[in-house]
Amino acid sequence: MKRIIALSCFAAVVLTGCGLIGQKDGKANNEAATAATEASTTAAEETTTEAETTAEATTKEAVTDPAATTTEPDGNVSAGGLMDMYPAIYQSVIKDVFDKTAAEHDGMASIEFGFRDLDTDGIPELLLKYGSCEADFQIHLYKIDPEDGADDLGVIGGGHTSFAYDENTGDLVIVWGHMGAASINYFKWENDNLKSSGSYDFNIDEKTPSYEAVLEEKGIRYMDVVYATKYSDGSVKSYFSHPNGESEEFDELYLDYMG
Structure with a gap:
């Protein structure tokens, strides 16, 4: 009342x-790309390159996605x-x-x-x-x-x-x-x-x-x-x-x- x-x-x-x-x-979970583990085992160097490229793309996506900016990498909550x-x-x-x-x-x-x-x-x-x-x-x-x-x-x-x-x-x-x-x-x-x-x-x-x-x-x-x-x-x-x-x-x- x-x-x-x-x-x-x-x-x-x-x-x-x-x-x-x-x-x-809690600290934010960082989902790194795992597609490289499914790549062909006949070219180790090529597999490594693919994994690095995928991880870089994931990082760029997190930076540009507003929903991903509520926590900092070290677990601290951002200002937003x-x-x-x-x-x-x-x-x-x-x-x-x-x-x-x-x-x-x-x-x-x-x-x-x-x-x-x-x-x-x-x-x-x-x-x-x-x-x-x-x-x-x-x-x-x-x-x-x-x-x-x-x-x-x-x-x-x-x-x-x-x-x-x-x-x-x-x-x-x-x-x-x-x-x-x-x-x-x-x-x-x-x-x-x-x-x-x-x-x-x-x-x-x-x-x-x-x-x-x-x-x-x-x-x-x-x-x-x-x-x-x-x-x-x-x-x-x-x-x-x-x-x-x-x-x-x-x-x-x-x-x-x-x-």
């Missing part, structure tokens, strides 16, 4: 280690193949984390995820926040890996946070806010990972009446995100939330949004 509703949120930063999750793809495969890889990661979190917390779990192409390679990275409540939430960053499915690049935040970006630079921002205190935490992609690049702290008071006023002044924009909660009775609710405050509700783990 899907319904359109209104929803608002707000959301802290701790940098730490890394891990790995995903599956390796990754564009087709990354949604399924991320869906598997999200579902696995959701189920494991529920198993560790008496059947209950909460997750939030969004996407942003941080390394500008055309394939978005996954921001995945999960836990049982704001007190134990962690935000992990995942990047597609041609060999391993998806790499967990580590923890970049925690509870009381929201995913956003700086419209002036395009860089990722994680906004933290709790009981009137807040910070805007900036990140940049450097050396194949995400690095903290500073923060701006503020408080809600008479001079600063709202979080939104500060974010507007700084050019900070929220991202599309999906929230999902699994309850002790096994039921699941998901909300696909948009920056304009609207949200779509689903009676399932919603995985169709892939950035």
Whole structure:
């Protein structure tokens, strides 16, 4: 079931280690021509020449056939193949984390995820926040890996946070806010990972009446995100939330949004 509703949120930063999750793809099979083995045994040199010619023709056919370019000779998935495969890889990661979190917390779990192409390679990275409540939430960053499915690049935040970006630079921002205190935490992609690049702290008071006023002044924009909660009775609710405050509700783990 899907319904359109209104929803608002707000959301802290701790940098730490890394891990790995995903599956390796097997190496592609290279079918060399075997017609030479059926040739006449009376001319060995002629047989060898025929085999080399057939193999060369097979190689040319593989290069010109678009269907044959989804894997590289060493078994790595090509860029074109990754564009087709990354949604399924991320869906598997999200579902696995959701189920494991529920198993560790008496059947209950909460997750939030969004996407942003941080390394500008055309394939978005996954921001995945999960836990049982704001007190134990962690935000992990995942990047597609041609060999391993998806790499967990580590923890970049925690509870009381929201995913956003700086419209002036395009860089990722994680906004933290709790009981009137807040910070805007900036990140940049450097050396194949995400690095903290500073923060701006503020408080809600008479001079600063709202979080939104500060974010507007700084050019900070929220991202599309999906929230999902699994309850002790096994039921699941998901909300696909948009920056304009609207949200779509689903009676399932919603995985169709892939950035």
